Amino acid sequence: MLLGKKKNIVGLDIGSSAVKLVELKGGRGGRFTLVHAGLAPLSPEAIVEGTIMDSSLVVEVAGRLVRERGVRNANFGVSLAGMNVAIRKIQVPAMSEAELAESIQWEAEQYLPFDVNDANLDYVILETGAESMTVLVVAAKKERVADYTSIVTQLGKTPVLVDLDVFAVQNAYEYNYGLPEDRVVALVNVGAYLTNLNILAHGQSLFWRDIVFGGNNFTEAIQRELHVTREQAEAIKTGERVGDVSPQTVYGILNAVAQDFAEELKRTFDFFYTTSAHDRVEEIVLSGGSAQLLNLDQVLKDRFSVPVEIMNPFKEITYSEAEFPPEWLNRHAPAMAVAVGMALRTVGD
Numbered sequence: 001m002l003l004g005k006k007k008n009i010v011g012l013d014i015g016s017s018a019v020k021l022v023e024l025k026g027g028r029g030g031r032f033t034l035v036h037a038g039l040a041p042l043s044p045e046a047i048v049e050g051t052i053m054d055s056s057l058v059v060e061v062a063g064r065l066v067r068e069r070g071v072r073n074a075n076f077g078v079s080l081a082g083m084n085v086a087i088r089k090i091q092v093p094a095m096s097e098a099e100l101a102e103s104i105q106w107e108a109e110q111y112l113p114f115d116v117n118d119a120n121l122d123y124v125i126l127e128t129g130a131e132s133m134t135v136l137v138v139a140a141k142k143e144r145v146a147d148y149t150s151i152v153t154q155l156g157k158t159p160v161l162v163d164l165d166v167f168a169v170q171n172a173y174e175y176n177y178g179l180p181e182d183r184v185v186a187l188v189n190v191g192a193y194l195t196n197l198n199i200l201a202h203g204q205s206l207f208w209r210d211i212v213f214g215g216n217n218f219t220e221a222i223q224r225e226l227h228v229t230r231e232q233a234e235a236i237k238t239g240e241r242v243g244d245v246s247p248q249t250v251y252g253i254l255n256a257v258a259q260d261f262a263e264e265l266k267r268t269f270d271f272f273y274t275t276s277a278h279d280r281v282e283e284i285v286l287s288g289g290s291a292q293l294l295n296l297d298q299v300l301k302d303r304f305s306v307p308v309e310i311m312n313p314f315k316e317i318t319y320s321e322a323e324f325p326p327e328w329l330n331r332h333a334p335a336m337a338v339a340v341g342m343a344l345r346t347v348g349d
Contacts, residue, residue, distance in 0.1 A: 011342030077161030168341030215290030
């Protein structure tokens with residue numbers, strides 16, 4: 001019997017400040033080629049704290065992106081993060097896979113921060129022993145899953161994948177850089193509202209956390225200190241000159257918020273150290289729309305005394321420079337990590 005060709009997925013990352021889209025095409029030797037990539041800003045009122053407040057606006061922005069890029073593929077993936085999802089590593093009595101499938105909802109219920117009946121569950125067995133087994137459980141509120149998959153449906157496309165931001169970023173990192181076998185690496189995906197943290201060691205993902213701190217904190221600090229509008233603050237944050245505001249003043253504001261961010265990250269690292277056999281993160285890899293904020297990488301490098309790299313999720317992906325100017329890709333690459341991670345998947349993964 002002939003095996004059907006695997007169908008690729010369009011990764012649609014619906015973030016708080018922008019919609020990102022990536023489509024890849026798989027080739028020989030597991031290599032991928034970039035087919036479509038795009039980014040469109042989203043009004044801050046459209047999605048508030050991870051909740052879609054204006055679905056018609058999100059559909060309008062995403063639909064324009066799909067049309068402009070000429071995306072014909074019907075298979076789309078979306079990704080979730082924040083208080084609406086939970087990742088837990090749990091211990092259960094040793095049992096068969098069939099028995100686990102029947103009992104996983106009851107087994108996971110005591111570990112979830114929300115009602116298990118209101119959530120979609122998925123799981124994978126990590127280790128099996130004589131008496132017990134370790135299972136990774138992922139749960140997402142059904143209501144939030146429906147909100148995001150509904151956007152895809154309203155685009156006339158089919159939602160075939162619901163991922164989590166932390167795992168999508170890991171997928172992009174693993175493809176482009178490989179899994180770290182000899183060091184502890186923190187993948188830090190800095191979005192507008194949330195920062196997703198995934199700590200990897202010895203080829204495994206060990207710790208996950210979503211931190212309520214992101215690019216909005218920098219924007220709000222600029223607004224507060226300089227008495228400007230949000231639009232002006234966003235422009236200043238990205239390096240534009242507004243009025244007679246000096247670069248030194250902007251640098252001081254951004255640096256102060258970056259220090260606060262580093263402290264928040266340190267507290268999370270410290271918690272990881274108390275729950276694992278590791279006592280040091282040895283490398284930080286930044287991604288997300290706010291990863292390239294002025295001096296953020298240097299602040300983290302100084303604070304933790306480790307190498308800090310900004311992820312390029314297109315590093316090992318082939319693309320046409322005529323279709324995708326390197327300047328555009330380099331500017332937006334960190335923000336595309338979640339979308340790339342989804343696009344590396346295929347239907348049925």
